[in-house]
Amino acid sequence: MLDASFAPARSTLETEPLREPGAFEALVREIGQDGAAEVLDVFWSDTSARLELFRTLGLGQHRSKVGREAHSLKSTARTFGYLRLAALALELETTAEALGEAEFCDLLNRMDAAYAAARKQEPQD
Numbered sequence: 001m002l003d004a005s006f007a008p009a010r011s012t013l014e015t016e017p018l019r020e021p022g023a024f025e026a027l028v029r030e031i032g033q034d035g036a037a038e039v040l041d042v043f044w045s046d047t048s049a050r051l052e053l054f055r056t057l058g059l060g061q062h063r064s065k066v067g068r069e070a071h072s073l074k075s076t077a078r079t080f081g082y083l084r085l086a087a088l089a090l091e092l093e094t095t096a097e098a099l100g101e102a103e104f105c106d107l108l109n110r111m112d113a114a115y116a117a118a119r120k121q122e123p124q125d
Contacts, residue, residue: 018117023081043076044119047085051112054092059104066104067096085114 028036050073057066074089088111092099099107 018082018084018114019121020081020083023079027080040080043080046076047073047115051108051115054108054111059096059099059101063096063099067093070096082114082118085111085118088114 024036024040027039030036031039050069053069054066059066070089070093074086074093077083077086077089088107092104092107092111095103095107
């Protein structure tokens, strides 16, 4: 899994796999198929809401909240094995206090793209 002790360089993030193979299956072994499916649904819903929240927060006034929300996103994305999304959330968490508006918007765009790519990997109901 992703080591939280450092923020990966952008080139590393570009090559980070979307998802860790077997992550969901490990969760199924721990809590069962129904439980894993339910918490995955909550993950998608919460992540979508969190990504929208980032766009509504004024970075200058809410840097600490952005950092906390990024930390939560990193943790949940890592739980489900979404490595690229977790890595981007880690980058946001560790740089929230210093990011400029343009860098913040770029990072949010990359997070949105990682989220969309992860969703495409999931089976359609």
